[in-house]
Amino acid sequence: MGKFNSVFDIIGPIMIGPSSSHTAGAVKIGNAARHLYGRSPSRASIHLYGSFAKTYKGHGTDVALVAGILGFGTDDNRIPEAFSYANQQGLAFDFIEENTAVEHPNTVRIKLGEGEDELELVGVSVGGGKIEIIELNGFQLHLSGSYPAILIMHNDRFGAIASVTEILAKHEINIGRMEVNRKDIGKEALMTIELDQNIEPEIEQELRSAKHIIRLAKVVN
Incomplete structure (x- = not known):
């Protein structure tokens, strides 16, 4: 794991997108994965569950997650063009819609890198732009980011x-x-x-x- 700053900054009154759960929360989960990985990834596999899987395109969850993985903040005006920036920076990504039942409807599993260099994180967007990381490389945890x-x-x-x-x-x-x-x-x-x-x-x-x-x-x- 690398050193990182402000992974879970609580969102203020400004955000990009129609829904704090589907956009601001998604950006923050992607950002958490990016910083825990410790560097710019070349590949991201994004597995969506529950509500995320059903509505991610219409609510902008897909671009928000990629924006977070790129290191964009929740109020970054580049979020709507995150796919283009990903292509420019050499980030290959794909989205997989999962049917597995999950405890929280806004759940995503992000895999960055490949093989032994892979980081796998599961995050949930709990509403109001707040998130919780519940799994990291197979370890169960409860990290809200409300405290250092x-x-x-x-x-x-x-x-x-x-x-x-x-x-x-x-x-x-x-x-x-x-x-x-x-x-x-x-x-x-x-x-x-x-x-x-x-x-x-x-x-x-x-x-x-x-x-x-x-x-x-x-x-x-």
Whole structure:
């Protein structure tokens, strides 16, 4: 995961498109995938579920998602021409309409890159321009973006969690919510930590160097 800024900025009164759920929320989900990927992707496979799958063309969800993957903000005037900008930047993309039942009607699964270089993210647009990321590379999580957060991929070993919390405590950074998920015992695991404040670059670097830590990405609020 790469370093990124303002992935989940709460939308203000200005937005492009007819629906905050289908456009602003979609832009933000695409933007989250782009920044978690850490660089400009060359390929995006976008799987749409529920209401997104039924109305994505008429509501502009398709161009909004691509705009987000390109790194556009929710009020960017280039959003309606996102497909053209994607072609110019060498981003190949396709949309797949899925019939699988999902808990939330505005759900999208975005796959960026291919093979071992692939990032897979599932996001939902919950209304009013707000989103939630509920899955990242097969790990279940609940990330709303309402608070600063850090996502830490680590080895599932004794002391990994303590090494992170001790650094945060040393710098007097309070944890608002913390979630740890793993696929199997002893394999890679994911810590999702919401904080009361953004962390400084030197603290971020200290966390990256902590015991058993593999990768770190942060959400700035």
